Amino acid sequence: MPAVPGTQPRLSETAQHLVRRFTYGYNRRLEADVLRHTSVDAWLETQVKAGPDPDADAVLNWFPRLKDSPATAWENNKAERYGGWQYGDDLVKYSLARRVVATNQVHEMMVDFWSNLLHIPVGEGSSFPWRMHYDTHAIRPHALGTYRALLRAAVTHPAMSGYLSNHRNTKTQINENLGRELLELYTVGRTAGYTEDDVKGSARLLTGFTVGVNKDFAAGYDPTKHHVGPVTVMGRTFTNAAADGRAELNAYLDWLAMRPETAARIARRLCVRFIRDDPPQSSVDAVTRTYLSSGSDITACLRTLVRDPGFLASKFQKARTPAEDVLATQRACDIVPTGAGPDSHVNSFSWLCSWIGQAPFQWPRPDGSPEQSDTYLSPARLLRGWTARSWMANANGEVKKGTRPLPRDLVPPVWPLALEDLVHHQAVMMTGRRATTETVNGVATLMAKAPSHVFKAEWERNEGHMTWMLTLVRTAILSAPEAMLR
Amino acid sequence: MTDGHDASCADYGVSRRNLLKSAGVLAMAGVTTSMFGDVLASTAYGATNGNILIVLSLRGGADGMSMMVPHAEPAYYAARPNINVKKAQLMGADDTFGLHPSFKPLEELWNSGRMAAIHAVGLPTPNRSHFEAMELVEDADPGSSERIGWLNRVIGCFTSNDVFDGIQVGSTVMPTSLIGPEPSFATSDFSSLSAPWADNVDLGPRLRSMLATMYRDAGTVIGRAGQEALALDRRAGAIADEEKKGPQHGAVYPQHNELGKALASSAALIRAGVGVRAIAVDFGGWDHHVDISWRISSQIEQMSKCIAAFLTDLGTHASRVTIVTLSEFGRRLGQNGAAGLDHGYGNAVFAFGAGVKGGYYANWPTLSAGKQVDGDLAVTIDYRSVLAEILETRFPEVGVGTVFPGLTRSSLGFMSPY
Helix, strand or coil: CCCCCCCCCCCCHHHHHHHHHHCCCCCHHHHHHHHCCCCHHHHHHHHHHCCCCHHHHHHHHHCHHHHCCHHHHHHHHHCCCCCHHHHHHHHHHHHHHHHHHCCCHHHHHHHHHHHHHCCCCCCCCCCHHHHHHHHHHHHHHHCCCEHHHHHHHHHCCHHHHHHCCHHHCCCCCCCCHHHHHHHHHHCCCHHHCCCHHHHHHHHHHCCCEEECCCCCCCEEECHHHCCCCCEEECCEEECCCCCCCHHHHHHHHHHHHCCHHHHHHHHHHHHHHHCCCCCCHHHHHHHHHHHHHCCCEHHHHHHHHHHCHHHHCCCCCCECCHHHHHHHHHHHCCCEECCCCCCCCHHHHHHHHHHCCCCCCCCCCCCCCCCCHHHHCCHHHHHHHHHHHHHHCCCCCCCCCEECCCHHHHCCCCCCEEHHHHHHHHHHHHHCCCCCHHHHHHHHHHHCCCCCCEECCHHHHCHHHHHHHHHHHHHHHHHCHHHHEC | CCCCHHHHHHHHHHHHHHHHHHCCCCCCCCCCCEEEECCCCCCCCCCCCCCEEEEEECCCCCCHHHHEECCCCHHHHHHCCCCCCCHHHCECCCCCCEECHHHHHHHHHHHCCCEEEEEEEECCCCCCCHHHHHHHHHHCCCCCCCCCCHHHHHHHHCCCCCCCCEEEEECCCCCHHHCCCCCEEEECCCCCCCCCCCCCCCHHHHHHHHHHHHHHCCCHHHHHHHHHHHHHHHHHHHHHHHHHCCCCCCCCCCCCCHHHHHHHHHHHHHHCCCCCCEEEEECCCCCCCCCHHHHHHHHHHHHHHHHHHHHHHHHHHHHHEEEEEECCCCECCCCCCCCCCCECCCEEEEEEECCECCEEEECCCCCCHHHCECCECCCCEEHHHHHHHHHHHHCCCCCHHHHCCCCCCCCCCCECCC
């Protein structure tokens, strides 16, 4: 029998690995995008430039309330027209839908990464009116820029001030909350050995920012609340002589961003996300060096990372988080949302993520949800994950406000059709790879047929029957261990 | 942080509720979230009879002085002219304390010496932020940046290392007490913890067979997780079957009450005999800045009815179950302008059930002006000491020093030696 079209991978192993790590999952659209480039490296260069992405930007139109100003959002919440939780819910769905449809996958991935490092839960009472603005003005513009600029934008943002009490941090009454997290989570880390006095100094440099939390949420800077006078943090003294302390704060943040301890922490976090839960120290060191020599250039760090031997040797060594899992499964099935609203398919994204173990943007503490993927590998998650896959694999499932391929377009135009060819055809379509022997045998088990079965009887060609066979094949491919890994 | 109590409270009200609503949980009823922090004995399906800890988190800062009323203190009545509870109304009053009359559904428990009331408990240093205080309470590891919840450390002490590990029920927002390296998970019911097509007599077994083969040789982490999942699938069915039977022994939970639902689920989990060790349940709605009198009366009554029903529902299993309440802080001594109470400090803790020696316990600091901390009841008992005493007496295999690093304490005596 001649080779059935669509049963061989079109990307190299290396390209598949890079794409698995830096996108929300394989589909035919992604494959075509990569193939438009001369190499996967060229594709990555296009990706880190993150040009216009009209498909992703259109998603914002499905959630018109996300365009509300902070003042409007607060008024709507007070009047119980639209609650803070609803704004949060919209932001979750917006972000997840973007990740499914975006062409700029690497940008979306890095927005996700930095949102988690500089985490502010959505719907949180002291920050929700500003939370969308935080996404659009602090995180997205800097996600592929420098960490130095990102840190400034995030730490001085009204959402951060509200969430970590900096609006209540004044020269007369220091609130250490943000000053501490700045050192502990966002820059040097506890192992840098700073003291309680350093934390207080850090907080003093942060005084002056105002947010009318639970009043009007107006944000500004009030020099009369700023602590003036020398402040020492980790051995460095800031004269802090001006009434307006923002210039000195920026100097402090820049200094923190470029500390070697910060470089090593950010590099490790990148390596944990993109290499392994326990990345090789040599990989971390290489990214640290690039971070320091490039002035915290995030794109430069990513280039170093993907060329590192540790990265290349880490294929299938990260488990997908529940959110990555849901999105990758959606993409594998080529389910594309086209709108939001009651009963829309988009609603199932966040619900499914939560249901299998990770509510996106809702980690209840400032440290962000764990980057270690094995955290999410509880047996209960696997059970729920398999069940969710069996739903999404249903080749005939209804998708409201969204599209999915017609079953007849999923079957290779070949008859008779060997079971094995059907499985490889589906696997290449959904994952870019041929199925393993275990998966082929698994499909045979599920269908109660021999692996050598050939579909040739006319009734087997019947659309209803073939749709059911496709559902079983897809369930098996999506439930295989490698589909849980990236 | 003397300013902005109202603001920080509104933060709390909005934020927690918002998080929960967006997670699809109804917050209006009693329970805001509930989660199960449980570990099953490794292979002893249906055979285990170990002790069980229920941690009931009264989120919002419950007013301990309304629950365990210091009726002998003139300062109490002076500071709360409109919202005090009169001595004559109190249940089981002694010379110093008495219980709020809404504890009535637990009167038999109290009279039979299975309910302990412990006062002036709290964090070693005052913290009146819901967020920060709850995080401190649930981490229970001051000075550390590890951010590992104390219940997670308890789980880590069990040697069973079984598939259930930590499970949160009712919400997917993980409580900080359970966060840590030991696996934890969110679920709302047990019937959903089975493999796909579980009810299909043809496909169900074939799918399980396929998964068993695929994951058997899949390598360390993912392969093991897959095999444990198939083991969980077998047991979750038994729990779901138990759940379907409904409350037993004539237990009647209050209607439309989320705490009741969570405890009924917990009772089914315990009755199923699969080896659960610790369950934590969130019971919100205690942030009473306004009109505290009727609000807290209703809260205490609902809680008491639920606990009474739970202990009935458990039947003979009740002899294994100890319940403890925790709240992130107490409330001010003095009432505010809205007949409510703002955030304070020292608080009351209650323990019920197995191993509890009933009665009042306190190293009572009094409410005299010189003993107050910024106008609040002082703390004389570290809340970790309360938990440690329960762990030590009911879970000898748990290292108290591991769960609460650096804690120095003396015995409070509200638990019987095991």
